[in-house]
Amino acid sequence: MADLSKITCIEDLRKVAKRKVPKMFYDYVDCGSYTQSTYYANTTDFERLKFRQRVAVNISNRSTATTMLGEKVSMPLAISPTGITGMQRADGEILAAKAAEAFGIPFTLSTMSCCSIEDVAANTTRPFWFQLYMMKDRDFMARLIQRAKKAGCSALVVTLDLQVPGQRHLDIKNGLSTPPKPTLRNLLNLATKPEWCWHMLHTNRRSFGNIVGHIPQADNLKVLSKWTVEQFDTTLNWNDLEWIKEQWGGKIILKGILDPRDAEMAVQHGADAIVVSNHGGRQLDGAPSTIQALPAIVERVKQLGSSMEIYIDGGIRTGQDILRAYALGADAVMVGRAFLYGLGAYGQAGVYKALELLQKELDISMAFCGHTDINKVNKDILIIPNDFAQNH
Numbered sequence: 146m147a148d149l150s151k152i153t154c155i156e157d158l159r160k161v162a163k164r165k166v167p168k169m170f171y172d173y174v175d176c177g178s179y180t181q182s183t184y185y186a187n188t189t190d191f192e193r194l195k196f197r198q199r200v201a202v203n204i205s206n207r208s209t210a211t212t213m214l215g216e217k218v219s220m221p222l223a224i225s226p227t228g229i230t231g232m233q234r235a236d237g238e239i240l241a242a243k244a245a246e247a248f249g250i251p252f253t254l255s256t257m258s259c260c261s262i263e264d265v266a267a268n269t270t271r272p273f274w275f276q277l278y279m280m281k282d283r284d285f286m287a288r289l290i291q292r293a294k295k296a297g298c299s300a301l302v303v304t305l306d307l308q309v310p311g312q313r314h315l316d317i318k319n320g321l322s323t324p325p326k327p328t329l330r331n332l333l334n335l336a337t338k339p340e341w342c343w344h345m346l347h348t349n350r351r352s353f354g355n356i357v358g359h360i361p362q363a364d365n366l367k368v369l370s371k372w373t374v375e376q377f378d379t380t381l382n383w384n385d386l387e388w389i390k391e392q393w394g395g396k397i398i399l400k401g402i403l404d405p406r407d408a409e410m411a412v413q414h415g416a417d418a419i420v421v422s423n424h425g426g427r428q429l430d431g432a433p434s435t436i437q438a439l440p441a442i443v444e445r446v447k448q449l450g451s452s453m454e455i456y457i458d459g460g461i462r463t464g465q466d467i468l469r470a471y472a473l474g475a476d477a478v479m480v481g482r483a484f485l486y487g488l489g490a491y492g493q494a495g496v497y498k499a500l501e502l503l504q505k506e507l508d509i510s511m512a513f514c515g516h517t518d519i520n521k522v523n524k525d526i527l528i529i530p531n532d533f534a535q536n537h
Contacts, residue, residue, distance in 0.1 A: 147491050149498045155462045155483045158499055162233070162489030165341055168334050169319035170232045174485050177426035178311035183434065184426025187460025190434040194469045195528040199515030207517045209507050213477050214300055214396050214417055214454065219249035220504050221477035221519060222467060224484050224496075225458050226276030226302060226400075231259025231351070233489040235344035239268045241488055244496035246271040248504075253302055253479070256289070257373075261354035262296045272299035274398070278307060279385060280376035285360060290392045292355075300417070301393045303386070304424075306401030308379045311428040344492075386414045398456070403438045405445035411453065412446060418454035418476070425459055425481055435459035436470060440533055443474030464506025468514070472524050473533075 152158060163171050177184025209220040224245050230237040238260035245252035246269050253274040254265050265273060275293035280286055293301065325331045335342055345351065353369060360372060390397060399411045400420035411419045421439050423432045435457050443455055457470050458479040470478050480503070487499030511519060514526040 147494065149491060149494065152498055152502070154502060155486060155499060158486040158490045158495060159482075161491070161495075162486045165338060166233055166489040167325060167331070167338050167341060169316075169325060169331065170229070171489065172315040172319055173229070173313075174227075174233065174482055174489075176313050176315045177430065178313050178428060179430035181426060181430065183423055183430050183432050186434040186437070187423070187426050188462060189460075190436050191460055191466045191469055193530050194436070194473075194533070196465075196468075196510065196514055197526050197528060198513050202515040204512040204515070204517055207508055207512055209504055209511070209519045211477070211520055213251060213456075214398075216251065216299065217249070218251065218477070220467070220507060221471055221475075222500070222503065223251040223274070223456070223477060223479045224253055225479040225481035226253040226255035226258075226274075226304070227481045227485060228255050228257035229259055229353075230255065230485065230488065231348075231354075233485050234341070234492050235348040236260060236264075236350055237488050238265055240493035241484060241496045242269050242273055244484075244493045244500065245273075248497060248500045250500065251300075254298075256355055257353055259350045259352065259354050261350075262289075262292050262298070264350065264354060266296035272297045274298060274300040274302050276302040276304060276400070277389070278304055279378045279381045279389075281378045282360070282376060283388075287392050288359065289355065290389070294393070294395070298395075300396040300398055301389070302398045302400050302420070303389060304400045305381070305407075306403075306422065306424050306428050308377055308381050310377070311424070311430065313427060383410055383414055386416075390415065400458075402442065403432055403435070405441045408442045408445050408455075409449060412449050412451045416453055418456055420479060421455065421457040421459075421475070422479075423459055436466075436473070437533060439470065439473050439475060447474075464503045464508070465510045467503060467507045468510050468522065469527065471519060472522050472527050473529075474524070 211221045238258045242252040242265050251274050253276050255276050256278040275298040396417040398418040399416045401422050402408050402419045421435045421442055423435055439457055454476040456477045456479055457475045461478050461480050462483055467478050484496050484499050487495035516522050
């Protein structure tokens with residue numbers, strides 16, 4: 146068992162993951178599209194929000210506990226859906242889901258996961274969320290939604306910002322594939338990652354678990370790759386949500402909202418929650434950071450008198466970032482890279498460690514701002530740059 150006592154921040158986990166995970170899969174996680182300007186802005190814009198420190202306040206009996214969609218959570222955070230998580234570490238989705246369950250927060254499984262819905266359900270007891278990419282094959286979509294219902298998933302996260310994939314230069318240069326193609330370059334790189342290879346040899350979950358066996362010839366990697374690329378539905382629009390709601394019949398979260406007008410559309414179409422997201426800077430490069438986009442969206446939803454919850458992802462690397470987002474009006478955050486670094490570094494224990502670090506930073510920073518209950522935190526704890534306030 147690895148000693149994680151000297152791991153003090155998410156950046157420590159990132160460095161270990163970079164050493165342990167094959168280059169193509171590490172780069173898949175740690176990159177944005179085109180110039181990566183939005184990817185970098187996601188983190189740097191958080192740092193522009195400064196805290197107001199308060200002193201001589203009784204800060205005993207602190208709590209970061211709250212609720213997300215009526216579920217009790219140990220802090221306002223859920224694990225984001227991330228594709229091919231099982232390529233960061235064998236059976237990665239199962240390991241991350243178990244860590245999330247132990248910590249008391251929601252886990253979201255991606256459509257494009259290595260472990261299937263059924264795999265995760267068989268290895269957990271807490272209901273998880275399922276993320277849906279809308280594809281052209283509506284029969285497959287309907288069956289996928291039914292599988293999520295049968296597994297007891299408590300919310301459906303519909304991703305709206307990937308009708309066409311953004312160009313990520315490193316994925317093209319690395320020839321990203323699942324599993325990796327046995328090129329000389331890849332084999333040489335794999336030879337330097339013995340721990341990753343050992344774990345991967347002991348699993349058969351090395352492809353898209355939600356698709357293999359559910360479409361003809363999906364076990365053939367070429368057929369599967371071609372089918373997946375062709376399936377993203379460029380015709381997806383707000384009217385399709387009615388069909389999804391009909392099939393699902395449960396709570397729906399819409400992911401990929403960056404504009405107040407789209408937040409208003411989400412309210413009109415009965416979403417239970419939205420995720421202010423630019424897909425981790427992996428889609429439209431040059432779009433605003435999510436924390437920059439958040440205030441105007443919060444204001445618009447408030448004006449409408451809606452109880453729809455607002456979550457945010459992108460650039461969250463510390464508990465202080467969670468506190469900043471919450472203070473600016475987000476009901477919770479979602480993290481992708483922060484947990485993936487932990488997973489790539491130390492598996493399930495690494496994901497748990499990442500969550501532990503985030504909660505501790507959130508708790509201590511909240512205390513320095515004079516608060517003991519996350520539910521009572523508001524923007525009074527922040528010194529907000531003018532352009533955040535003017536982002537309408």
